[in-house]
Amino acid sequence: MTRKLLLVQASAGGPNSASRKLASLFVDAWKATFADHDVRERDVAADPIPHVAQAYLANMRSAPGRGDGQERRATFALTKTLQSEVLDATHIVIATPMHIFSVPSSLKAWADHIFHNGVTFAGSSTGVTGLLSGKKVVLITSRGGDYRPPSPLADFDMLVPYFRRLFAFCGVSDFASFDAHNAIFNAEDHAAQLEKMPDEMASFAQNWV
Numbered sequence: 001m002t003r004k005l006l007l008v009q010a011s012a013g014g015p016n017s018a019s020r021k022l023a024s025l026f027v028d029a030w031k032a033t034f035a036d037h038d039v040r041e042r043d044v045a046a047d048p049i050p051h052v053a054q055a056y057l058a059n060m061r062s063a064p065g066r067g068d069g070q071e072r073r074a075t076f077a078l079t080k081t082l083q084s085e086v087l088d089a090t091h092i093v094i095a096t097p098m099h100i101f102s103v104p105s106s107l108k109a110w111a112d113h114i115f116h117n118g119v120t121f122a123g124s125s126t127g128v129t130g131l132l133s134g135k136k137v138v139l140i141t142s143r144g145g146d147y148r149p150p151s152p153l154a155d156f157d158m159l160v161p162y163f164r165r166l167f168a169f170c171g172v173s174d175f176a177s178f179d180a181h182n183a184i185f186n187a188e189d190h191a192a193q194l195e196k197m198p199d200e201m202a203s204f205a206q207n208w209v
């Protein structure tokens with residue numbers, strides 16, 4: 001079986017980005033373990049995803065086949081590509097900084113195109129069925145402050161819980177995160193975590209079947 005990994009990069013920090021470097025190390029460790037792999041990258045910082053706007057929603061609400069078919073196809077071309085990348089993947093790695101306690105808007109725009117009813121979940125009056133079950137997700141984050149309990153900021157982390165719940169809603173139970181804290185508030189501590197994390201991530205990646 002070919003394992004298909006989708007790597008989503010969201011930091012606008014360029015080559016010095018902590019989350020980018022950690023994600024590259026993680027993916028390299030994973031690739032070294034499994035010969036039969038296929039890795040695809042989506043960089044939402046280098047190649048920004050347009051926000052969902054009025055024309056998009058109007059097309060989304062109109063029944064398929066109605067209105068201008070060409071316009072409809074053009075509107076959803078990128079959405080379909082982004083959705084296929086997620087649906088095709090067996091393993092998903094998302095690398096991101098924390099922005100305002102949560103998801104950078106570039107990454108949220110990506111999610112807005114993908115996580116639709118009938119695509120990643122099926123919702124009805126009787127309940128919700130996740131359509132991504134069986135996929136494995138790893139989230140790699142870096143942040144300026146310290147959100148590890150008992151830090152007073154622990155409850156302010158709305159980045160990891162956001163993705164954990166989003167993927168759980170879509171049927172993914174295999175979710176893990178690696179988080180580097182204190183990039184701004186305590187650079188020495190952040191650097192010490194970056195020293196240790198590659199080993200931890202490598203041993204995880206080697207068993208991430």
Ligand SMILES: Cc1cc2nc3c(=O)[nH]c(=O)nc-3n(C[C@H](O)[C@H](O)[C@H](O)COP(=O)(O)O)c2cc1C
Pocket residue numbers: 011012013016017018019020096097098099100101102142143144145146183184
């Ligand atoms: C627009 C913006 C908002 C940010 N908001 C937060 C925040 O709410 N909490 C925090 O701890 N760090 C915040 N940061 C700091 C980044 O999360 C931190 O520098 C992180 O390590 C950057 O990761 P990277 O090196 O992968 O880009 C913010 C940075 C930016 C640019």
